[in-house]
Amino acid sequence: MIELGGKDEDEASIRKRIKLLSDSIWEGNGGQEDVNRWLENFTGKTDGIPEEVERLHAVHLLSHFTYFGLRELRELLKALYRDLFRYEVIQELRDKAGGSADPSLLQGAFDDALSRTRFLGVGNPAESGTHLLYYFRQENRLRKELFPNPYELLTTSREDGGFRIADPDVQRLVFIDDVVGTGRQAAEHNVAFINHLRDAAQLSAQVIEVWYLTLFADPRGMAKVRQLGFDHAAAVHELNASQVAFSEESHAYAAPPEGISREVAEAVARRYGGDLAPGNSMGYGDGGLMLGLHHNVPDHTLPIFWVQEAFVPWTPMFRRYPKEPNS
Template sequence: MNNEDFSSKMKDLILHSWDEEIKWSYLNEWINNFNGQVFDMEIEQQYARYILTKFIYFSKPMIREMLKSLYRDYFASPIKQEIRKLEKDPLDFISIKNKFEIELSKTKFIGIGNPSESGAHLLYYFRQVNKLKKDFFADLTSILLANGNDGDKIDYIIKDKNIERLVFFDDIVGSGSQIRCYLGDIIKKIRIHNPHIKILFFSLFSSSEGLILLNNENMFNGKAFTIYELDKTYRLFDDNSRFINSADSLELNKLKKMIKHYGDLLSPKFSFGWNNSQLLIAFSHNTPDNVPIVFWADMKNWKPAFKRFGKEY
């Protein structure tokens, strides 16, 4: 892809798809990171330009629309359908609305992880766009009573007896293993001591394997939902990758060698993204570490195209 074609395509993406949240200057600085360490510099930069045109970026307006869909399609509509089935008059919209409000009042939405992390951060926008009261949101420590002092002997009991539904939330699910480690034992004990509680999980994005793991009977038991499922075709170097067009004059092995070389210099653990995820996806609020590090590293000698704000432990 020559510079003129690239410039035209990227400017269209920035203006019409990315809502001008990514600056043209950032992309040019990123391309200049590739300085000929693997192949001729012009070849490397040609490959960098090509892969930028394949990147999927979700702007603030797009994320907000997805948060609306998540609430409408996986929370509000299913509950209203259940209410309607029990109504004498299924067209009595006032009665259905009132009963839905009662169900909503028995629900707590909970972000995964620390309140400062991205899952909890997005719940702020989730509340805004769906016009929900802040009383419907909580963290685990505020709703759970932990009885016991030692490991497996700790039991978790819901403090508020009016709560009947917990909805856990995160922005993106990779393998799902981190969520299982964080929540697996807690969910198990909540079910034992609070068998009436309905437990759900929502995310904006999830890998197919992560969704399968979370829908295991020992986790969310078929009640984990996502807006955007990322199957294997979203992996950059998968045999059926949607990012590589066989009609394009690009040698996949060269691209892979180039990304690995520069990625290893930045951090071998993230050369192709955490757990070899190989995703080409970023959001207005952050870039996940499932993306190859060459796209998001911000270091003295490396400029990011899609900056990542990492966790500080």
Template sequence: MLFQENILLYLKRGLIMNYFEDESEEVKYEKEYHYLESKIKILSQSFLWNGSEVSERLQDWQSNFNGQVKDSKIELHNAMFLLSQFMFFNDKTIRNFLQSIYKDLIVKPIIDSIRRNNENTIDLTFIQENLNTKLSLIKFIPIGKISGSGAMISYLFRQATDISEEQVILASDLYNSSGNLNFPEIEHYILIDDLAGSGTQVCDFVTKHKILNLKIENKHIQISYLPIFSTSIAIEKIKKSTFHQIYVNPLFELDESYQVYSQKSRYFSNVKKHKYIGRLMSKYIFKKYAKNLNFIEENSLGYSNTQLMLAFSHNTPDNTLPLFWEDSKWNAIFKRYNKK
């Protein structure tokens, strides 16, 4: 739990510093910019950003901000300010997250139920036998294309847990050619994912693969969606779109403060009036460049205006600000592979 608490602390702090002192603007700029570069260098060499390859791509990414929107110094300062707070999660961290999902959100509730239904028994042999039985009646379904993020999440999930390869299935394998369930004995289907940003992909996935029909086949079947991260907006959308037939419980919920340019943004919470850095200034720069790269209004700050700043070692979600991952006529600093 200490590892998870440290990560939560990292998320909540947002690694934001208050730079502002009574100095000339030029001196302040040089000090702040040097601090940002040093911070990014430290992060890129640390455990947190291990595998991000930021140091190899940084110079090319910086060259994107060449004064097309504002003075290049202002553009670059705002870009580096955001990058210094970017959340990157490598394979080891993701495995720890998935292990927490398995232990805390799946195994522990089953053990609690077994004990509760058996006079709070402390018979470890009895508990383990019943736990094994319950776990054998669960199938895990990765969200996304199996040749993309879905495959990587499945792989990391199996590495992080003791489940068998047979327990992870594709949604396309739920029904046979006659339309009947392939696994009639299964009591619980769990959808696993890295991130629910807008909730659209999950809802489309559920519809495409007729996930809710499982409830029609057997009203006692449980369906859960347990992503590593989900925005508050996505949680509500998924619940509403699935008529509350799917239990949604992310390991981490990203509230409005994780939207980079929301009025409650944690990233600008300590920023006072400043010549180079500002929430509205940064928003204008990032939005204008994204539109120059042919992003439509709705997606110029991340798909469906989600405005996130996070990436995984296996992919960068399109909910993240595009200027971090776009690679067409732009030098990306984090790689994105299309999940569609």
């Protein structure tokens, strides 16, 4: 991530830095024409703030947008597998082996544990958690058999019509997600399914662990996820106040150039965000993020960056592909 800002930075230098971001990190998003079209959205509607001041604050905010392209996304997925899954499983195996560090023993035990694991996306097949699985499998060189469709996990007993676990060898299910904001999506999509899995495992006389691993998480949302009955839940990176656009710790206003005010920028974002996403002017759940990923933009990100279909005309800077409302 390239850090921007400085007391001597004016609009021209900010634009120059945005071009650098566009060319090197944003995968071509944010070219001069894109920025100009986006800035044309700001037409002086904020009370007491002229159009040119709105646009100056908008372009400063844009220069602090954090974007993870495909290359960075693939590295994050490797880190998720290595740090949150492989290391965690190996540590469990070492504990069971009395603290043994014998590599041949641990590798054999890990290979067996992996063969008994199944990886799942969060939500339906059209959503981003599921979309990540392709890259996740590629980067970590995992067998396709470890990525079943959810309906393949359960089978119906001919004896009583109840659900059973289809594969008697499965011992661990791992849900993969990209961003946990409020934790609502994890709750809505997974609680009922987890309960079905637990019931089916009990009827099958199997012990199954259910994990939830994500790339990014708001600590509050992650706390909610941990209350949903998962045996293990973790994030590659837990977001902090410096990554929230208008918090007092925001990195965008740690050393702003002359004439840039956090309060003015927030007023502008709330004015236009209120039109674009009524009730969620700072993003869903008041997220206030400035975050985008190669495959999508979280709806916890400021709407002024990504909203396209709204009650008012708006040209987004980054595209978000909707899944379900308020997810």
